[in-house]
Amino acid sequence: MTTTRTGGSCQSSYRTQSTLALSEPEDHVRELTDWVEHASAVTGAPGAQEVWDNAYKWLRLAQGLRTMTFDMSYDDGGMCSVGGDFDAVWTEMMEEWQLHQVRLGYLRAALEGFVRLLHPEASQPWLAIEEAERQLQHHAEALPLHARAVSEHLKTHSPDPAGDSAAPVATGVAQAIALHENTVHGRAGIPEPTSDADMKIFAAGHAEVCAVREASTVLLLGIQLLMAAAVQQDRVAAFDDKYLLDGMWVPDVSGSGRWVDEEMSYGEYLAVLHLAPGEPPEL
Secondary structure, three states: OOOOOHHHHOOOHHHHOOOOOEOOHHHHHHHHHHHHHOEEEOOOOOOHHHHHHHHHHHHHHHHHOOOOOOOOOOOOOOOOHHHHHHHHHHHHHHHHHHHHHHHHHHHHHHHHHHHHHHOOOOOOHHHHHHHHHHHHOOOHHHOOOOHHHHHHHHHHOOOOOOOOOOOHHHHHHHHHHHHHHHHHOOOOOOOOOEEOOOOOEEOOOHHHHHHHHHHHHHHHHHHHHHHHHHHHOOOEEEOOEEEOOOOEEEOOOOOOOEEEOOEEEHHHHOOOOOEOOOOOOOO
C-alpha cells in the first residue's frame, strides 16, 4: 500500500517561501484568536459584548481543533487485502479533509458573528469585508500580505470563479462561503483514493483539501480586515503589547522585511499575525 498526505500536491508559493510566508490555518487561527482575546468592541449597543464573546468562542473552537477521527473500514467478513488498504487510505484522507471542513464552518460562524456586531446593515458577510477593504485601500500597511494571492488561488478551485475585483478578500470570502454551502447542502463530492495497475492504493482529494484550506485562510484574512477597519474607526480597541517569543519577520516599506525580536502593539500585530515567524538572521 502507498499513501501520501493529501495536501502535499497543492502548495502555493505564498506558503513555501523562506521569509514572509503565510502560516497554515491552524497557526493563523491561533494568532488571530489571541488578538481578539486582547481586543474589545467599543460600542454601547445592547448585547454587544455578548455578540463579541460568542464570535470569539467560535474562533476558540477553530483554534482548539486538532484532529478528526474516522474509520472508513467496511467489515464484510471476507474483504481482500486491497480492499483493506483502500479503506485505510480513505480513512486518512477523510480525517484531513474533514478537519479543514469543520474548521471552515467554525470560522464562518465567527466571521458572521463579528459582521453582525460591526456591520449589522450588511446583508451578506462579504459586503462588510468589501467595505473594510475600501476603507483601508489608502492604508497599505493595514492590508495583510498575500491576501490577493490567496483569493486568486481560491478561484482556481471554484467551478464558477468570479472575475477580478477591487476587493479580492471580499470576493474570496464569497467563494469560501459558497464552498461551505456546497458541503452543508450535500452538493460537494466525496473524494476517494485511487489505485494503479499494481493494485497499490494512493490518496486523492488533493484539490478538495487545498480548496477548503485556502477557504479557511481567506475567512481569517477577512476577519483581520474587518478588525483593522474597525480599529481605524475606533470601534474596536486592542490592548497591551504582543510579545514575540521567538521573533518574526515583518514587512517593511521597502517591500522586503525586517526582523523584530521584541514587543509590538496588538494594533500593529494585526497586520502581520498571519505570517509564519521565519528564521532569525544569521549572526
